[in-house]
Amino acid sequence: NTDQSPASYTWTVDTMPPETAIDSGPSGTVKQKDATFIFSSSEPNSTFECKLDAADFSACVSPRRYTRLVSGSHTFEVRATDAAGNTDPIPATRTWTVQR
Numbered sequence: 875n876t877d878q879s880p881a882s883y884t885w886t887v888d889t890m891p892p893e894t895a896i897d898s899g900p901s902g903t904v905k906q907k908d909a910t911f912i913f914s915s916s917e918p919n920s921t922f923e924c925k926l927d928a929a930d931f932s933a934c935v936s937p938r939r940y941t942r943l944v945s946g947s948h949t950f951e952v953r954a955t956d957a958a959g960n961t962d963p964i965p966a967t968r969t970w971t972v973q974r
Contacts, residue, residue, distance in 0.1 A: 920956050
């Protein structure tokens with residue numbers, strides 16, 4: 875006897891990394907020593923890693939706030955990782971200067 879309706883299963887292999895965007899945060903030259911960044915991913919259920927200046931990337935959520943920044947130039951970077959484990963290879967970056 876041959877099964878006339880054999881079982882089947884379909885799946886998709888996700889190898890595309892998400893795009894990370896910085897939606898708001900300081901830019902240019904500012905007087906505020908605190909900074910808050912709001913960011914997003916092109917894929918739902920993504921997780922994020924952030925870094926400020928020379929620090930290492932670490933897990934974070936949006937919004938990400940930094941306080942008591944020193945005068946001078948600062949760089950914020952954030953990268954998304956989607957549910958399949960693909961990480962954005964080019965983090966979103968914002969550079970600004972605190973001038974008091």
